[in-house]
Amino acid sequence: MRITAVDTFVLSNRHALVKVSTDEGVVGWGEHTLENWVRTVTAAVERMSEHLIGADPRGITGLWQTLARGGYYRGGPVLSSAVAGLDQALWDIKGRWLGVPIHELLGGPTRDHARVYAHANAPAGTGDPQRARAHVNAGIDLLKVAPQQRIEFLDRPEHLDGLLSDLTRLRAEVGPGVDIAIDLHGRFSLPLSRRLLPRLEALGVVFAEEPVRPEHSDLLGDLVRRSPVPIATGERLYSRAEFRRVLEAGVAIVQPDVCHAGGITEGFRIATLAETYDAQLAPHCPLGPVALAASLQLAFAVPNFYAQEQSLNLHLGPSPVTRILVDPRILVPVDGRIPRLTGPGLGIEVNEDAVRAAVDDGHLAPGSPVWHYPDGGFAEW
Known part of the structure; x- marks a missing residue:
């Protein structure tokens, strides 16, 4: 061949x-x-x-x-x-x-289904209780939220209080039986994360993601030792060598993206490395259905899988992005879990005609926003 x-x-x-x-x-x-x-x-x-x-x-x-x-x-x-x-x-x-x-080629399945989580972000603040309730009603039992505003290097106490109030309302809406994670998105400085993380414990936050920017990975050990909340990171790390640094710092969950970190080949190696540090895998994937299928193949193959990110939200109904698949129903979560894919290869069938019809040869719509502080300085999105 x-x-x-x-x-x-x-x-x-x-x-x-x-x-x-x-x-x-x-x-x-x-x-x-x-x-x-x-x-x-x-x-x-x-x-x-x-x-x-x-x-x-x-x-x-x-x-x-x-x-x-x-x-x-x-x-x-x-x-x-x-x-x-x-x-x-x-x-x-x-x-x-x-x-x-x-996953059969990677040693065979380690599970029959993969737990997925959904985002419950609000246009402003931290978390949308109504959106969270819709996910939970559809069977999702792990939600992730992120603050949707600029964060100062040493932000005002009332801003942190507001973030915690938002999380408190979210917890009240979904109850104690649903896990909540928070993505700090690299927007927080090291000293500000030190202030915030201990205050998340009472809300039962299951993990805090990217509490510092990836270029500050060497500082994560300090946060891990101080934080009662498990730390997750990895969507902006691209190799085993980069993940070794954060694993040695003691993070609980690594989040490689199979579209960014060298694919399934490197993703499997990262998962194996994480296993030696008693860390689990939650692949980053706010992308399309091919990326999700590739992530799931990894999830079904490794023993230390925790949960799979997704943004298709097929548990809430059809997604326009999945029109490129012959049958997107195989990616629909059942009670918050996607059943093990059994078809050959990625386990999905791509409709090439639909892909070609969706090609955009023009100027692409803007992607992530670029933020600035009131004084004109750059702010992390």
Whole structure:
């Protein structure tokens, strides 16, 4: 079997796909989305495809080494996301060639279903009780919220009090039987996180995500030792080496994104590394259905899986993003869990005609906002 073509499709600022074709007629799909940078990553995918044409797609580890290291300069969000999309497509081909889901090739299933969580953010403040209730009524029992405003380096006490009041209302709405996590989104400084984290314990917060920016990962050990709330991080880390730093700091949950951190190949290695530190895996995935399927293949294969992020919210009804699938129903959570995917490869069927119809060749809509403080200084979003 030989690779004959690599095609890319940009659907939006948060959705890009790659299709790898072979001379045996077996096709694999991957998602190389990097939020706000999809055209840049797509260019990297197209450059890397020069290493793939004519190669046997079944030699995934060898091809991964070439893709990840063959350009001399390596790593970072753009190149690692390009590798990730191609890696997913190669695993999809191999699973389809052998007629088994990818998790079977990673050692077989470790569970029958994967717990998912949903976001319950509000336009302002921290958490929307009504949105949270809708998720819970549809079977979700793990919610995540994030403050939706600028955070000062040493923010005023009343702002922290307001955040805690919002969380208190959210807890009252969903009751004690639902887990609540908070994503600090790298907006908090180290001293401000030190102030906040102990106050979250009384609300039963199950984990606090990204309490400092990724460039300050070496400071996480101080927070872990001080915090009664477990710490999670990893959506902006791209390799085992970067995850080792935060694991040595003592984080409880790592959150690699299979579209950013080198794909399923590197994601599996990160999960194995995390297991040696008694940490669990909650893959980052606020992206499309191909990314979710790839994340789930990892979730079904590793023993230390905690929960899967998703933003499709198919438990609330159909999503326009899933129109690219032949049958999106297999990704619908049942009682807050997605049943194990049993189809070959990624376990989903992509409708190529729908993908091509959704391609956006024009100017993409804006992605994440850029925030500034009242004095004009840059503020973390």
